[in-house]
Amino acid sequence: LRPDAISKVVIVGGGTAGWMAAAALSRIMGDIPTFAIELVESEEIGTVGVGEATIPQINLFNSLLDIDEHDFVRATNATYKLGIEFRDWTRIGHRYVHPFGFYGIDMMGVEFHHHWLKGRALGDRTPLDAYSLSVVAGLEGRFEHPRPGQPKSPLSRIGYAFQFDASLYARYLRGLAEQHGVVRTEGRIVEVVQNGETGFIEAVVLESGARVEGELFIDCSGFRGLLIEQQLKTGFVDWSAWLPCDRAMAVACESSADVQTLTRSTARPAGWQWRIPLQHRTGNGYVYASAHLSDDEAAATLLANLDGAPLADPRPLRFVAGHRKQAWVKNVVALGLAGGFLEPLESTSIHLVQTGIARLMTLFPTRNFDEFEIARYNRLTEQEYVDIRDFLVLHYKATERNDTAFWDYCRTLEPPEGLAYKIEMFRRNGRIFREHDELFTETSWLAAMVGQGIEAGGYHPAADILPDAETLKRLAHIREVVAQTARAMPVQAEFLRDHDSASNVSLKRAS
């Protein structure tokens, strides 16, 4: 045992981020006899979780925790999702889907989309959507697990994620964390004790007077950043010039019969509206810029655009797009909203928590808190925020919409440098490159750039290895195979039933 090993981690705040951290840390390190985790949360303080959409990376997190998928789906009232549908973003009446998974199949060593671009040049105007099984199945509300054993089937590499009730998810993770020895302490924090010399956090003091000491503190206290900001004054990098939305109005409504296996994002006059169908209800929210829209107008627009009766009054949320200057300062690591915020347009909130945890595990400190290692954590965290920001800004920037001052602002803003480069690279000859380890893949960039109406000036010259007629024939074949495969997949309700994943309301106590 290392003499400088950390023996006590304190997690401050028990929302989604707090319990994800608790579950993962306890799973990996909980069996070290001298290692303890304590999570402090107060039932008085609500969590923000409003019905969350995720991206396929969550499957890695679940498998790290040894979570049985069907059990998890049932416990969190979850639904499956194959991508995100964007309505009215490019122009009113237009729609496209950003799928998890791939378009078509690469042929002759040339990426599929170059064959598709060539087909367009030859007059085949079939949209990209028709080549993605995730899109076709998603729009029809179908779902099936990937079938890696059949590599020539489009189902072999389909990606999927979940939409779930975030508070049920936190509860589910709490069960796992407590099984692995995490101690939960109820109470509101009224004081933070800092070492006079080093500024390290030594303890938090609860209303009851109890003092919770620790060596490493994970700040999951939400927007306010109780430790990272209120105590350590770390500072915030404000990106609202690129992402001007700073409010959300959220409300759940009754489920409708329209059950796509997709999250939906519909552009509105001063922002956009999410729609996240769960098993028992649908989550909705209007993300908007307060400079362009009042809260009351937002609530009215939201309520006018639900496909079921609202189940509560709309709940307002405030935020600023951006991130904490440093996610890790001294012995405090900020996760979740305490670390930064990017609007949920691409369902990245939970992913950011997950990668924060993964990075923390990789660089798990000793009581020496090596600055050289901490610097790496902060650099990678910032890079991840920047990558996601650029992808989000693309949706606002590349649009034809000119119907409101909001959209005029977005359409004409100066994009971040990295984004400008990516757009230009695609405009030339349809080239897409995934930089470093960025989250969004070539497929995602392709989907969003094509979807948002950016035209490629040409295709890869090597695509001409196929004669024109052969290219057209193959494109038609791929579309056909995709459509047939989608038809062979069960609709979600059937899938949930067959796999015993459907939650059902019963008289039994929740276990």
Place this chain on the structure above:
Amino acid sequence: MNEHSIRNVVIVGGGTAGWMAAAAFSRFLNNGYTRTTIVESEEIGTIGVGEATIPPLITFNGMLGINENEFVAATQGSFKLGIEFVNWGGIGQRYFHPFGVHGHDLEGVHFHQLYLRERKRRVMQDISAWSMSSVAAAQGKFARPAPDAGPPLSQLLYAFHFDANLYAKFLRAYAERGGVRRIEGKVVDVAQRAEDGFVESVTLADGQKIEGDLFIDCSGFRGLLIEQALKTGYEEWTHWLPCNRAIALPTTYQGQPDPFTRATAHPKGWQWRIPLQNRMGNGIVYSSDHMSDDEAESVLMANLEGEPLAEPRRLSFVTGRRLKAWNANVVSMGLSSGFIEPLESTSIHFVQSGIARLIALFPDKRFNPVERNEYNRQMQTLFEDVRDFIILHYNATKRDDSEFWNQCRTMKVPDSLTRKIDLWRAKGRVFREELELFGNTSWVAVALGQNILPEDYEPAADALDEDKVAAALEQMRQDYLKAAERLPTQAEFIARSCAAQAAPPPLPEFVF
């Protein structure tokens, strides 16, 4: 709930018994304060070899809210209408022990009494012609009667055959969904309270210590808690039921699954045949005093219909029962509580019955002996009743072709059985006593099948007009036949409602 309420139930062992208990507790102890934990080790194999059951399992499924079709599909299951006994009464003889009832009583007189009287007047068909389950089984037919089905179809009663390992897996999913915590590990130590021997905790190989208020011992024959720790003691019944070995072997399937279990007597033991959806379960049960393992294996191999799908598995056991099924704070279930050969498919019923009784007599931390004693009394009665019924099959036979059968035929049977046989032999009387599992139909079918013919019938039967009774009996027989003819075959019924999931069909592919 109060300070005496049981908070922690620990099940040791996760075979069929362990997961049945876990599943039931997840439903019936889901009270917000009792936690069920099951400890099992993947290193330790389970015995489950392809099980046949009896109709009360329908009740167990119902208690747990298990959908029967899902359960059958998940366990490669099939339906069973009774047991066909071949070569038991004498070589070349066969009879059917059906589920359900024989015929209809007329004017308050038992059907079998009228049948016995009629048999004295003329040559009669076997009594199985008056059982809905028998007649359907003979035709390979099965359908679950609709809840509003009228007679005679409403008399069709059934149970299941299934793969016991799949059944445990199915129940495990159910139990874990209901909050039962499963811990993987081998128990290496048992801690007992000094003053009274109550089990306080079990320790696993990895050092983990699991504490409990109530322990359920499902550890199999060895009885890790009930015997190794508590030294409860075991009552052997081998002088009545000398078989102490079995060899099990699954084979490939030929034709359609018969909706019945078959038990074929051999010169020195007997062989089971349990048709599942995907394979046939087979096994031979014998006495090591009369036959070597190798000889038994060759007898089994010589009497298979399909190709072996695995190596033969040899099992040994001692027939009898644990002196107290419940001792201190340990309740034994399954093989740890006793064993009776599966001739009447009672193994799973013992577990189910133990669970139901434990729930009915569920203790608190004070462990009132009244509850424990009542549980033990009821379980003892159940074991002894089943024992007597099994002995009847061995004892009432004409077979004299081996030392084995000579011993069985001439043994002194328990007094409780002698009394029953005597009552039957005199005037065909059967009285179901208290909690007795096998009722009138079972006794009538087996006693007649094993060639014990009553000397007379009840005088009350003479009150009815002979010709009218004869006509009524003939009408009933025809009704059963016609009803069976209208049923689908078991294969058709399974295909329609509960076929095990086949591998998914291949998907279209990109072909260039």
